[in-house]
Amino acid sequence: AQKITQTQPGMFVQEKEAVTLDCTYDTSDPSYGLFWYKQPSSGEMIFLIYQGSYDQQNATEGRYSLNFQKARKSANLVISASQLGDSAMYFCAMREDNAGNMLTFGGGTRLMVKP
């Protein structure tokens, strides 16, 4: 079974609007971390935001916030006030405590911001 599922292969959003990128995960480990990365067309992976399984509050980093619903095992990324530079691939990833330092990635979502 997929450990990380991103159901939206591609999405459009109008500039200045907010957008939510979906991520669901599957784990039986009570301690884990969830990460979002951005990959522009240049190829490098840019770390955006982190949410720990025991964190009480949803993580926020500037225009990025994570809508963490533990019971539903979802960790959706919300980008507010989209900018043209947000057009990129976005990957959700998970690290489980019992898996050491390994990250498991979802298939990614391509976000396209329309002017």
Place this chain on the structure above:
Amino acid sequence: DVKVTQSSRYLVKRTGEKVFLECVQDMDHENMFWYRQDPGLGLRLIYFSYDVKMKEKGDIPEGYSVSREKKERFSLILESASTNQTSMYLCASSPVSDRPNKETQYFGPGTRLLVL
């Protein structure tokens, strides 16, 4: 700033050739990783290393080997390249942390390999 560099951004090789992809990090990280990225499949772990001369298989090690002779350098080797190894290859590193599940990995710019 952490810097992870990869020896080539683009590489074209022929079937059967031996291919070396080099990765260097400058932050004294213990852990290093090689992934391949294919459309719709995200990143899949090929091999990782948690110390010099140590290596562990990831999810898709077949057809690949690795070498880590120095802490800062982690090489991915395709012993006999095949067309199904055409892909984007990403290297990453991370430090050992007392909260390992919080520590992000730092990625290189990637190498786009085409095997003809």
